[in-house]
Amino acid sequence: MPSILAVDDSVSMRQLVAFTLKEAGFDVIEAVDGEDALAKAQARRADVVLTDVNMPKMDGISLIRNLRQLPAYKFTPMLLLTTESAPEKKAEGKAAGATGWIVKPFNPEQLLATISKVIK
């Protein structure tokens, strides 16, 4: 099964996302912030990256910018989980190399629908 790196500093959101993805049969790698995610992404390759935007240490946009520099993550789908419906956050994310975004709040079905879009 494809592996998904799920990054969120909020425990409840991370639990929800991870649980939903696991139920759908994905392999889930959890990370608590950008730094953690960057380390875990290098230790083990993820097929999709799903990250919150606002996080301590390293935010989701910097994470994506950093991951895109790595050969293994050049073409990997990376989605921002964001409450920011503000266009500048999306644009900032896109400029950093994000594939797309999922706007919070979302329900588990919406999450899976979006993920299935980017999973090959």
Next chain:
Amino acid sequence: MAIDVTKFHQTFFEESLEGLELMESGLLELEVGADNNEAINQIFRAAHSIKGGAGTFGFTAVTEFTHLLETILDRRRSGQAEVTQDAVDVLLESIDVLRDMLSATRDGNELDPADVVDVQARLQELVDRDVPAPDGATVPVPAPNEDAPTTGTDGDTALGTWRIVFKPQAHLFRTGNDPVRILGELAELGSYTVEADTSGLPSLADLDVESCYTVWTIELEGPTEQSAISQVFEWVEDDAEITITRLDTPAAPTAPDGLEASETATDAPAAGTGTGTADAERRTGGERRQAEAAHGAAATTTSIRVDIEKIDTLINMVGELVITQSMLQELAQGNAINTEKLREGLADLERNTRELQGSVMQIRMLPISFSFNRLPRLVRDLSGKLGKKVELKIHGESTELDKTVMEKIGDPLVHLIRNALDHGLETPEVRVANGKPETGRINLDAYHEGGNIVIEIADDGTGLNTQRILAKARERGLVGEDDQLTERQIHDLIFHPGFSTAEAISDISGRGVGMDVVKRNIMDLGGVIEVHSVAGRGSRFRIRLPLTLAILDGQVVRVRDQVFIVPLVSIVESILFDPVLTSSLARGAGVYRHREAAIPVIDLSESFGIPPASDTEGSTPLLVVVEAEGTRAGLLVDDLLAQQQIVIKSLKTNFRAVPGLSGATILGDGTVAMILDVNSVLGLYRQSMPARPAPDAAEPGSTPGHDVEDTAPAGGQSQTVSEPSDEEKGPR
């Protein structure tokens, strides 16, 4: 697949309440007018997380409320608006409201909508004031759980034919987007033909395989809307030229521009932020239903968040334990037992066990900042109300303490801080007149000392007024007219039940809880409290608590053939029992002359009805002098055995509560020993001796040889005084 999101509610509430604490302490540290960027960022993040979670879990009222908070914070972190005292005040109040909202939702309680509406209106006012809305419009709140319009929602979805030209920029692949995925999504909207124009492909030598050179032209026919098509291209609209044109004549006018339409559909506010009462009631009602639904899932179990390092240590130790165990097993299987090896193995086992015990205890340990966090806010609010200037300094907030102890120490701390502010510190005018700095100081300290945690609360206020305390004590008959007390004993009178000297009942400390309750709470935790005070210079309260309630330091004593544990903290000293110093009173009750005072002698074998053992001959009885709630007594025992750490097992859960005992334990040799509840033993004794004389007060200046000496109380006649009435107020 349906996912039940309610199972994550408990975590959401816990982390949100923690987030609020973070926000609160962050707000208290903000300096008006200064550059607070990082601090605001942190506060913002917390608010943002709460909003995100609340939205996802469907707590609409919380989402809407937090949205305002977030907007206000966002403008201040981006420098669009300034941090004013006003703003901080409203934000702090909103944290209280939010805390109430979250707790009410969690517990399935109702919340007075008026409280929410009032603060919400003030937040809204602040939002409006920052950036005057062009037409009085309110800030839109994103609709929670609104399905993204994947199919057209605007108007009818009549059949249409569309031409889409999709010309990605070369870097498209490097955003992780795949044209095939996009084409696949279009297929869901209708049937299409696609034409790929590869004329842009450079010669093989110049070809960059990671770049995109193709232009796609798609003709789509289906029951769809332009906005739905735009939606498919939403993620790549900045990475490509996209034109969508309708080929047939539309039956009805659609949105002028596809991309615009998509934006509008996604971001359209569901409703303005209502501030009307009806609106709020509707929301609260909705949330109540949510809460009721959540209630079943949110069981009463509390969880504790443990640092991963602590768990790793634990796992390591279990590993070592397993190694030791297998080593011992191997030894036992040998024919000739190697005693030396066995001894080594047992020594390892002992070390492993001890370390394991320590590590397991560590799991329940939390930094005391959990309790301290609420105090800066308290000081801020109270000092404002009292017109006093106060600086609160906190040290040692990372000192760790058992979670259970932590939960019970919060209220006593609040009470002590209240007292320090209300009665201890003077008004700025009085302070200046007395040659003190205008701003008073309260120092809060926590540190470990031996197996205890010490918490100190010190203020530089007026100190205790010994004359007034003494006068009051005499008036109440707590101290005889002619009794001479040391200053220390007078200070200790404030812990006496039913004691208070505050001249007027104060709004702040007058909550019917006196220092006696503080002391009792602390004693219930196996701790002690003492006060040091210098008139005109201030007071210092020192609380010493055991680090945990699961283990206690105990003295093992033998009473005939039974073994009991006396908590070390209750023991003043242990002495040889000299019958010459005993005087018998009526009904066989004995009084023992101990350091110039008379203390009752309690024969434990009588208290617990232990029949005489066959061989009591020759043993010299010992007297363990204990103290509880200011009363001393001597417990008659046959022998003092070891002093050791005792793991407390509940009698209540395993058997039933037994008067005089606080629990049981299993000793090294497998014997079950009962742990004495000294306070309750003294109570039992008093009941059995209705006509007994009041035990004398501990002698002034006595220096008991045990480390609880500092707690020597002054008034010993506590039991002759009635319980404090509800009107009892603070002690000073």
